[in-house]
Amino acid sequence: EVQLVQSGAEVKKPGESLKISCKGSGYSFTNYWIGWVRQMPGKGLEWMGIIYPRDSDTRYSPSFQGQVSISADKSISTAYLQWSSLKASDTAMYYCARLSGSGIAWSWFDPWGQGMLVTVSS
Amino acid sequence: QSVLTQPPSVSGAPGQRVTISCTGSSSNIGATYDVHWYQQLPGTAPKLLIYSNTNRPSGVPDRFSGSKSGTSASLAITGLQAEDEADYYCQSYDSSLSGYVFGTGTKVTVL
Numbered sequence: 001e002v003q004l005v006q007s008g009a010e011v012k013k014p015g016e017s018l019k020i021s022c023k024g025s026g027y028s029f030t031n032y033w034i035g036w037v038r039q040m041p042g043k044g045l046e047w048m049g050i051i052y053p054r055d056s057d058t059r060y061s062p063s064f065q066g067q068v069s070i071s072a073d074k075s076i077s078t079a080y081l082q083w084s085s086l087k088a089s090d091t092a093m094y095y096c097a098r099l100s101g102s103g104i105a106w107s108w109f110d111p112w113g114q115g116m117l118v119t120v121s122s
Numbered sequence: 123q124s125v126l127t128q129p130p131s132v133s134g135a136p137g138q139r140v141t142i143s144c145t146g147s148s149s150n151i152g153a154t155y156d157v158h159w160y161q162q163l164p165g166t167a168p169k170l171l172i173y174s175n176t177n178r179p180s181g182v183p184d185r186f187s188g189s190k191s192g193t194s195a196s197l198a199i200t201g202l203q204a205e206d207e208a209d210y211y212c213q214s215y216d217s218s219l220s221g222y223v224f225g226t227g228t229k230v231t232v233l
Contacts, residue, residue, distance in 0.1 A: 059220070106156045108158035
């Protein structure tokens, strides 16, 4: 079974750093792009960026470029989303998802991780 | 900000048919990029419902169907059931943004 498992919920203070993870299993991790999606409380889905674990090619949404960093460790089939200095406005649920389809521009997200809640509060 | 527009809510009685529209532009849906649909049940992660405009993944009931025309796409749910109460999102690719875009989301309520 293809599965993405995300790390547990985090509560952090403004200005702190954070790195969250997404571990893939049941498929060849290096052959598929992994994406990150944000969902703020009560709001819709926002695409943040994608990474190709085989060579760490990374693309960011203009809205998130410079705000977060996406990386991957193919040796342990894990993708990461990282902040160097969190803000209260980063409070949200974060999902990772595998891209499927022929060609980046025609691809869809499936499956999704279970989500990870990040709460940033003083 | 979403570049794909959906109605905030739609509702219907059990057994009825409802449709959800997803309106884009010439840089996304109108540029021949595929549209995909996701269902998000309360408190859970989104789940793929329709891919490449009209295709259902294994396990998705045939009550769900998708279509695309011009700069818009639609998701139809026939024989509405209580378990279909959820948020639904469309997704495509946008050449101006060089990335993926999601719709604004539609809450389906079964009366």
